[in-house]
Every structure is written in structure tokens, then in C-alpha cells.
Amino acid sequence: MKLDHVTSRDNPALVRLRKLVAEPGGYRKTGSVWIEGDHLLRAALQRGWRPGLVVLTEAAMQDATLAALAESAPRALVVPAALFKGLSSLESPAQIGAELALPPAPAIDPQAASLVLDRLQDAGNVGAILRSAAAFGVRQVLALKGTAALWSPKVVRAGQGAHFGLRLAEGLAVDDLAALAVPLVATSSHTDRRIHQLTLPSPCAWVMGHEGQGVSPALMARCTLTVGIPQPGGEESLNVAAAAAICLYESHRQRG
Structure with missing residues (x-):
């Protein structure tokens, strides 16, 4: 895992993620989705999904459980809480989030419930x-x-x-x-x-x-x-x- 400590809101990855979060259908342009919180990240991992990028706060990096989740991605950014808040649509932002690549749209299965x-x-x-x-x-x-x-x-x-x-x-x-x-x-x-x-x-x-x-x-x-x-x-x-x-x-x- 490549680990970078980021303190600038102008970091290209953070700029891209803020745009993704701001537009409900933004994933249709990027082919990726932002998920926030350890619960969603664990749910994705349990189903075999792997994030391309994890972003976590400096405080989360000190939490062994959250730091271990960050290792599921090839790259992680550690940011101050104020920068992470810019990626959040929650009143109380989480401490960790991830970007996942979306698979191609599936064909309709004729026989499926x-x-x-x-x-x-x-x-x-x-x-x-x-x-x-x-x-x-x-x-x-x-x-x-x-x-x-x-x-x-x-x-x-x-x-x-x-x-x-x-x-x-x-x-x-x-x-x-x-x-x-x-x-x-x-x-x-x-x-x-x-x-x-x-x-x-x-x-x-x-x-x-x-x-x-x-x-x-x-x-x-x-x-x-x-x-x-x-x-x-x-x-x-x-x-x-x-x-x-x-x-x-x-x-x-x-x-x-």
C-alpha cells in the first residue's frame, strides 16, 4: 500500500472526489463511487469488492481497526479532519471512506427474481x-x-x-x-x-x-x-x- 499524508485541499485526488460527492450522478462520468464509513467499506470487502483508494483522517490512522481497513487499497491518503469533512455529505462525518470502481452494467437476467x-x-x-x-x-x-x-x-x-x-x-x-x-x-x-x-x-x-x-x-x-x-x-x-x-x-x- 502506498500511503500519502495530504494537507492541501488542492490535492488532485481530493479535488476529484469532492466533485464526485457533489453530483448525485457523478459516478456515471467517472465510473467510480465514493463510499463513506467503515460499515460500507466492510460490506464491500465482504462481497469481494476492493477499493482503489482509501481516505482516512489522521485520528483514524491511529485506530488499528480502521488502519487495517485502509490496507485493503493499493493507495491511501491520510488527511486532517477538516479536509475529510469536505468529502462528506454527513452532518457528523465518518473517519474513513473509499473510492470503488464500478463494474459494467449487467445484462438483464431473464429468469431472475x-x-x-x-x-x-x-x-x-x-x-x-x-x-x-x-x-x-x-x-x-x-x-x-x-x-x-x-x-x-x-x-x-x-x-x-x-x-x-x-x-x-x-x-x-x-x-x-x-x-x-x-x-x-x-x-x-x-x-x-x-x-x-x-x-x-x-x-x-x-x-x-x-x-x-x-x-x-x-x-x-x-x-x-x-x-x-x-x-x-x-x-x-x-x-x-x-x-x-x-x-x-x-x-x-x-x-x-
Whole structure:
């Protein structure tokens, strides 16, 4: 590992990383993503990812556990806390972060249990849904154009490491979903078919729609089945991340 002590904010690597952090979709230009905190770095390492660069504070370098994490990269920068804060989007910055090269976008696996995101806007919702997908064994996530950037800092934080175990494809059009050989299933408040009363297709692709507009008509027309989630409390609808967790759990439960 090459270890450099950096005190200038004009260091080229720090300048590049600040630009990457500032733009939610910046990873699309650089082909790399910035992750912050030891939890995310450990999650990446556990899934076989290796950072190209680690940045840690001077205080973190004195912590044997964090210093050992820095050795996972071929290069590490040790910086004052004030410089690290410039790379952080957190109110309380972490002490360590890493830059990871992103793999090429995967081709759609026609037979895989999948999750389709239709123009979801909220980064927290998207990250929480990815976390549920990973938890319930759905490894393919297909995001249509208009969905929040999957590798943006906010989505990555909300995903809590789920990204590193998923096949993620984004920027897709509705017609791209023709590559799926599994049935598409959506939730709807306009059906009497309740999710827990049906035998769900397995595998399938669950479709989660825009927070305000729901699933687009063009995508709904491709769905083989629509199901409802009971809401005895009388609410009009569930948060999309909560709905996704329920649907993915029920699919998992029925698979046994």
C-alpha cells in the first residue's frame, strides 16, 4: 500500500472526489463511487469488492481497526479532519471512506427474481428498497429512467451495503423489460386480490412505482398480476419502501 499524508485541499485526488460527492450522478462520468464509513467499506470487502483508494483522517490512522481497513487499497491518503469533512455529505462525518470502481452494467437476467423501480424519486426510499431486496434474496434490480441515481451517496447510505450484493441496471426504458421471462407483478389499490390470499408467481418481478403517480400506464399494461396490500387502519396508501418490503417478504415466505 502506498500511503500519502495530504494537507492541501488542492490535492488532485481530493479535488476529484469532492466533485464526485457533489453530483448525485457523478459516478456515471467517472465510473467510480465514493463510499463513506467503515460499515460500507466492510460490506464491500465482504462481497469481494476492493477499493482503489482509501481516505482516512489522521485520528483514524491511529485506530488499528480502521488502519487495517485502509490496507485493503493499493493507495491511501491520510488527511486532517477538516479536509475529510469536505468529502462528506454527513452532518457528523465518518473517519474513513473509499473510492470503488464500478463494474459494467449487467445484462438483464431473464429468469431472475427481480425488482423494477419506475421513476422513484426519493433517495431514501430507493436505498431502503435495495436493502429489502438484498435481505429477501432478490438479486436483480432494474431502474427505469427517472429513478433516483442508484449509486448516489444518499442511496448508497440508505442501502447500508446492499448494493454490493445486487445486480443493478439503471436508465432503462419500459420496452427493455421485454427481456424478462418472469411475470411482472404490481400493487394496486383498485383490486380485491389480496397479496396474502394469492399464490404468487415464483420467480417474478415486483414493480414499484413513482411515489405520487404510481406505476405508469405503459408499465402497468405489461403486468401479469396486480395485488392489494390490506390496510385496515384506513390509510390511502403505503410508503413505497414499506410496500416493497411487504411484497418481497411475501414472495420469500411463499417460496418457503
